[in-house]
Amino acid sequence: MSHSIADSTLLQSIVDAHQPDFSLYTGFYRDVHQHPEISAMEEDTAKxxxxxxERLGYTVHTGIGGHGVVVVLQNGNGGKKILMRAELDALPIQEQTNLPYRSQRRMIDRYGNERPVMHACGHDMNMAALLAAADLLKSASAKWTGTILILFQPDEGETSGARDMVDDGLYDRVPVPDLMLGQHVVPARAGTVAIKPSGSVLVAADSMRVRVTGGPCENTVNPQICVDPIPxxxxxxxELQDAVTKEIGPDQDATLACWGFWAGEPGNDHVAYADMLLDIKTVKPEIRRRVIDLIKEKFQNDCRAAGMPRDPEFNITVRAPLTSNHDDVGGPIAHVFRAYFGEKMTEMAFTRACEDFSVLGEVHDDVAEPIPTNHSPFFAPEVDLTLKTGTMPWHLQL
Structure with a gap:
């Protein structure tokens, strides 16, 4: 018997013997989908x-970095320490499905704005699958040795929850993991999986705030005749995207978008400055640094050429780091996927998603209608097959 067949046979026997009652988790999924909570406000979801x-007998650490939750299953001596993550938060999107458990909820977000709320990215499925996996792992504890950290992260949508949990002393409560696993529901045929065994899988994202100042300018008491910063x-x-692409080359992946533009105040006939929020996505660290420098140079050179009274101001923050799979982790998982899923395993396509492991899956030719992707108001994964696929204990092969 080949090694791959033995792995898949052993895994299947464990799953068959310790499979959880999926009705508990489909019920959880539908409940959370119908009652979503927006980023940083996931109190009821965490509960x-x-x-x-707690029903499974875990000792639970709560309130980490907001509403973060983590449990530790230490099973025997030795073995790896593996962290498995799911997300708690939903998105400010109005659901437009016809599901009987569709969300009709509205919430006041952290900024004081009333927003519609929907699990349009599939975090409800990620939670349900991880809870079912926690059930299976507890039941099958005689079949493996090691330490599992099961973590539910708040505020992933605005990409600050993981940092908040670490800064709030996550690793004062639980061991530092040897490796971390994250899976995400994607718009593909239910029951299939996709993985990239090694290399970059999710882009790095930086936020850059820029202020261009037009006045007051020298030698005048009339600021309205200074350079208008808006046009x-x-x-x-x-011109930014074309300028960057020209400098780094079309074969290097870098995308830029303007996510906000503010200027002027009511009643004024002149504008002193314009503020912009730029989103910058890159795949290579060296390209990331070069792109940021190019954007600064473009703003500085054009402002000086236009006679602006001072150079533009920049404030740069990391929205999401580059996410890569290490072959020592992704390789063994891909090996088991091939043996277990056969033709239902695919190579993960490149995506410009960041941080939350959101990917676009393969759409098969025999699917009659387009499949709504993550963040679509029509996002509605098939519950049973997706949940069962996401529950499989792949870490047992590591």
Missing amino acids: KVVAHL LSMQIVS
């Missing part, structure tokens, strides 16, 4: 997660 974990800023922004 539901805790209730399921100049709009021109620079419209």
Whole structure:
């Protein structure tokens, strides 16, 4: 018997013997989908997660970095320490499905705005699958040795929850993992999986705030005759992508988008400055640094050429780091996937998603209608097959 066949046979026997009652988790999924909570405000969702974990006999750490939840299953001596993650939060999107458990909820977000809320990215499925996996792992504890950290992260949608958990002392409560696993539901045929065994899988994202100042300018008491920062800023922004692509080359992946533009105050006939929020996505660290420098140079050179009274101001923050799979982790998982899933395993396509492991899956030719992707108001994964696929204990092969 080949090694791959032995692995898949052993895994299947464990799953068959310790498979959880999926009705508990389909019920959890539908409940959380119908009652989603927006980023950083996932209090009730966290309580539901805790209730399921406590029912399984876990000791639960709560309130980490907001509403973060983590449990530790230490099973015997030795073995790897593996962290498995799911996300708690939903998105400010109005659901447009016809599901009987569709969300009709509205919430006041952290900024004081009333927003519609929907699990349009599939975090509800990620939670349900991880809870079911926690059930299976507890039941099958005689079949493996090691330490499992099962973590539910808040505020992934605005990419700050993981950092908040670490800064709030996550690793004062639980061991530092040897490796981390994250899976995400994607718009593909239910029951299939996709993986990239090694290399970059999710892009790095930086936020850059830029202020272009037009006045007051020298030698005048009339600021309205200074350079208007609005048309100049709009021109620079419209030229940024082409300017960057020309410098780094079309074969290097870097995308830029303007996510916000503010200027002027009511009642004024002149504008002192314009503020912009840029989103920058790259795949290679050296390209990331070069792109940021190119954007700064473009703004500085164009502002000086236009006679602006001072150079533009920049504030740069990392929205999401580059996410890569290490072959020592992705390789063994891909090996088991091939043996277990056969033709249902695919190579993960490149995506410009960041941080939350959101990917676009393969759409098969025999699917009659387009499949709504993550963040679509029509996003609605098939529950049973997706949940069962996401529950499989792939870490047992590591």
